[in-house]
Amino acid sequence: MDFALSDEQEALVDAEHAWLTKNDPLVRLRESPEGKAPRLSPVEVRHLTESGLIGLLTAEIGGTHVDLAVLVEEHGRSCSPIPLAELAVAARLLDLLHHPLRGDAESAAEIVLPALGSLERSALHAEVDGRTLTLNGTTGPATGLADATHILITCVTTSGSEVAVVLPVAAVTIRTLRTLDLTRSWSVVELNTTVQADQWFNLSTGTVAFVHDELTVYRSLDALGAARRLVDTTVGYARQRTQFDRPIASFQAIKHHCANMALSTETSRAALWAAAVALDGDADNRGRAVSAAAAFAGEGTSTTAQIALQVHGGIGFTWEHDLHLLLRRIKVDELVDGSVSFHRRRLVTA
Template sequence: MDFALSAEQEDLAASERAWLAKHDPIAALRPTIDSGPARIPDTAVRHIVESGLIALLTGDTGGTHVDLAVLVEEHGRACSTVPLAELALATAELDKLDHPLAALAEANAGGAASVPLVLASVDGAAFAAEVRGAELRISGTAAPATALIDATGFLVAATTSNGTEVLAHVPSVNEGVGTRRLETLDLTRSWSVLELDLTVAAERWATVPTGTVSYLEDALAFYRKMDALGAAERLVAQTVEYAGQRTQFGQPIGGFQAVKHHCADMALQTEASRASLWAAAVALDGTDYGRRATAVSAAAAYAGDATSTVASIALQVHGGIGFTWEHDLHLLTRRIKVDELLNGSVSWHRRRLASA
């Protein structure tokens, strides 16, 4: 498959990288890193609203998964707290509805609401959902998700007991809704699980076409690893720079063959991850379910393992300084390790490929 980013997509990525460099998320996080979970800064909220990024996948904007992927990659590189993929996917699905819930798409895009997508774990228990007349009864625990503590509500995608697929809007402050914050390796984002046991009124849920839930599961799996790719790219750049500056025996350590090989391996695994993830992005924009599932799991399995390896090599090349709290290496590594496990671990995606 021949693939290259368009000039517009490259400009989009460059613009977002410049904004993130100006409003460095790690610099903003450092003063409060020991005092509580990472929160989404107001400046970041205004930026994604004013830039129209939340509405990127809606019909009016006409963006693609490749467009959103270049942005998620940049947010991963910068260690941003913004759940851009979760918000954009929720807004796009709401925008498709012929239902009162569709008004939430405009609220999300305009910043009046913050309603990210929430799913059950692909390798755990599904939500228990049942239609009772005009109401929807739903219970269960969601997969770990980021920035739920900053949300005004949640868009829950589930499959009911009779196979009907539904989307339900659940306000964050509601009886039968609990958000349990998790302590994870990742210090650059907050992680929580949503615990549900409630009845949803008719105006807050809608049926969606069969296959919507699996599509959203694939999309989130893809974006989780795209985030890890951005972090890995930053580690490659930092490691190469460090190898050119750190000296031993009177010369930069980058001149030693072993270190050269380490840096080459990091670059190789990062570039191969990018290739597999771009193939998955193209498949997500298509309509072939089989091709999409295979492409996403192949990319998630490879990139999940490869980015984790890149993080380990970066730590080895940095040596002692890489173990310090003040260095950014551990923040990027922690982020990659959590991305590796969520929305389908490497082993889960390999099993899915083997059974395809």
């Protein structure tokens, strides 16, 4: 595939990089009380409102999944707590459903986030009885739910139909999780509710699978961004750290480590961009492209994090260094929205 970013996409990512550099999420994380999960700040909410990024995938703006992909990678690199991909995916669905909240969600007046059953061993059950929808069980882990005003549930019912329902957070139970990731809040939605006919929507067959594929790609792109930062950090550290009066970057073993990290991130990016292109219109190859990219990038970014820790040595284990925050984020990304082994199994049966 011959693929390169357009001038507009380059400008888009440069602008977001500049904003994230100015409003460094890790600086705010370091200043917050220890053990407190990051929440969206007024500055971040204002940025979402003014930039219009939430509505990127809606018909009005007409952006592509590749446009969103480069932005999500940048947010992963910065360890941003903003669930940008999730907000954009929810806004696309609300637009598709012509839901009354679609305008408010795109302007961040309302924060609507998607929640689905886990790809592996889903504990979310939905049943349609006449014109009534009953939801029971627990969704898969999702980030940013602590800041949501509404939850967009999409699922496959026991009869095989696909449905969506938008619920205010007051109508559900959001259970916060303790995870390795200290840079974002993670939660699940616990459901035991009945929804009347005018409150839920039928979806086209395959919609839920498409949303799963979207979130899978963006989770991997988030990890890629963090891995890319680790490559830059590790190369910089190797040039400064000396042993035997020589920078360790001059040692062949360290050179090989850094080269392998760089190769892994670049090839992972190529695979994930190909998956983003498939999301934009290659329905026949979408599932294979998504799982191939998720499996390859999942293993690659995790290995990159482990090598970065090895090159840094003892300093990489310290609380004060950013390395452990990036590593933790990557390891959680590796497990959410389908593990490496899940996507490899999916490829075998595709």
